[in-house]
Amino acid sequence: AQTVTQSQPEMSVQEAETVTLSCTYDTSESDYYLFWYKQPPSRQMILVIRQEAYKQQNATENRFSVNFQKAAKSFSLKISDSQLGDAAMYFCAYRSRKGAGNMLTFGGGTRLMVKP
Amino acid sequence: DSGVTQTPKHLITATGQRVTLRCSPRSGDLSVYWYQQSLDQGLQFLIQYYNGEERAKGNILERFSAQQFPDLHSELNLSSLELGDSALYFCASSPGLADNNEQFFGPGTRLTVL
Secondary structure, eight states, X not given: OOEEEOOOSEEEEETTSOEEEOOEEEOSOSSEEEEEEXXXXXXXXXXXXXXXXXXXXXXXXXXXXXXXXXXXXXXXXXXXXXXXXXXXXEEEEEEESSSSOOOOEEOOOEEEEEEO | OOSOXXXXXXXEEOTTOOEEEEEEOOTTOOEEEEEEEETTTEEEEEEEEETTEEEEEOSOOTTEEEEEOTTSOEEEEEOSOOXXXXXXXXXXXXXXXXXXXXXXXXXXXXXXEO
16 A cells, blocks of 8 residues: 655745655556645645656746655655745655555645744 | 645544545546555555446445446445544546546545544
8 A cells, every 4th residue: 555654743934935745655556647636625636736747847936846756655745935825734645556546545644834 | 836636625524433435536437446545655546436436445444345336426335434544635637547647636624533
């Protein structure tokens, strides 16, 4: 079974600065998807960015980018020019391309605080 | 707004009771997923339905059951409730089974068992 680990329960960043959230995962598969989800105080789960394991190029979405290191099984999220609205829980998630289902396996989450 | 609706938003009940959580997927989505978010277990997958049929099962307790109806809405039934079942229950939907489909999450149902 796959596992996802987020080793930073909490992170803090100054507004307009850059912060990196860490995620590692364990899998024996070679092809899969990785995601970062944001959960603001409203509790809504919002997809931030996704990476396909067969793509070497790191995904980017505006101020959000990832550093995908397949051999190291590492998938970190970089938030540039942090804004107050970025304050939230961030979850790293894994999805296999094998098997009958498309379920997500989540890490424990990192709470990001943004200081004005 | 993801287009996925869940009712009720909040539910408070007592141990030993039974409750039903309802989910309406986005228009046209055939796959529905249920996830549980609790302090103890984090966010974990419970079960997936596709076009009315069970597709995959996760860490779902025997006291819990789900189904997807012909109009594609889904219900999660929780029975013999225990204090530890208090959690936020999310429903998500996706268009089909293609593995590049994004899952869209509903706002969740907050269950409190007293």
